[in-house]
Amino acid sequence: MSQQRTGPTDGPDFPDLPEATVARLPEYLRALHNLAEDGHDTVSSEGLAAAAGVNSAKLRKDLSHLGRTGTRGVGYDVTLLIDQIEQVLGLTHRRAVALVGVGNLGHALAGYAGFGSRGFRIAALFDADHGRVGEHINGLVVRHIDDLPEVVEEESISIAVIATPAHAAQNVADRLVAAGVTSVLNFAPCVLNVPEGVDVRKVDLAIELQILSFHEHRKSALTALPGRAGQDLQRANRLGAEAVGS
């Protein structure tokens, strides 16, 4: 995609990063951008770890996978590290994203500024409802889902977001895959079946709340216990209190 990037000589693009590390790199990236805005040009692992809400040893181990990045006794060069992480995450160019389903949630996602500021460009909106086709949202016009193949081709879209009702999601996923999309972010509360080679990540808002509900339920059971035992158990739960990452 980017200039010489696809050549066989530019080395393995870290195909062997631990998945847990990959999931944290974006967090580091965001923290680094904040630090850069505040004028820092170097950070210690301790400092960056605090800003990202993780253990400093974990952070160092994560970054060590990217090759030699920091300098001992000093820390990490902020802009250099930003470049490296963006390189690894494939954010050197702005990726085009398709959004399918312009309902309640889809509307909000279409207008979400966070995508634009962090490496993505919503390149097309789709809906199956002819009543919605043609509507303008945030400078984009909603197109019918039948137009998917052409638009995906034209805009070189490889990532799509599904924000449809659950009953429509599988069909949409099939059509996305058929059109050439190979990564899907699914907001519909259902399991998607996709062929090998296609990545799916799921965000289910109700599930997040239900997980919180469990902890809530457990906490209320504990506080109802007679003093000592309840407090000890509460104390034992401290570890889970911070950074319950998604």
Next chain:
Amino acid sequence: MSQQRTGPTDGPDFPDLPEATVARLPEYLRALHNLAEDGHDTVSSEGLAAAAGVNSAKLRKDLSHLGRTGTRGVGYDVTLLIDQIEQVLGLTHRRAVALVGVGNLGHALAGYAGFGSRGFRIAALFDADHGRVGEHINGLVVRHIDDLPEVVEEESISIAVIATPAHAAQNVADRLVAAGVTSVLNFAPCVLNVPEGVDVRKVDLAIELQILSFHEHRKSALTALPGRAGQDLQRANRLGAEAVGS
């Protein structure tokens, strides 16, 4: 909160469930509701596992933590299992949730039907912008964030959703905690510092896309390799293709 539920005699409400299991129970619950609607009254672990997109052995181990639930040779009783899981997750009564920040995303969340159908009730909306206070959304009126303590008290709210810009989130979190909220779902792209005993879960939409971007980047690097090697590597990645859970 619920009737006799807080008594010391109703046993430990499974305080020792593995966190990974807790995160999957809501998924099972959703699949079970679908199965119930389709008229099934029993499911095998294999069938439920397929519907939830997980390994069947994992599912059995997860459910075994809830006590004796299935019958060998038959499977699991759907409605019974639904009751058990809802019991464990603390969903026997509808929990009241506060939503702070009625911007782009907040609007969508306020109208999201999935909360209501899965055990939650958006009980109050808040915003710091006086221009938005008083606005009606989905039958609720937006209140100013200064009213938080009273409303949290009145409505017995213990869970809150933060959908504010990042720079406001920490302040909102502090005020929520001060008002008595003990579980927070944070959509703002920042790290929240909260005292022990308060649970925070984070959903960062851009991070999800960035993780997909990494895999996308890696895939394109692989396909660019000369035939054999690239295909072998692609083949080696099949495992990661399905159910990349959040």
Next chain:
DNA sequence: CGCGATTTGTGCACGGCTTCACAAGCGCCT
């Protein structure tokens, strides 16, 4: 030029989670 302060990079051990494989249990059919 050398020393000490500081911070990275990592070996190692530990714990949790996942997966396989199989024994135990249940219902049905003869």
Next chain:
DNA sequence: AGGCGCTTGTGAAGCCGTGCACAAATCGCG
């Protein structure tokens, strides 16, 4: 009543991720 097929529940092994603790490396200062 007895056997057979099916499905659960679980022991055990392996893998991944985490966090401690320390050696190696770098900078600044005298």
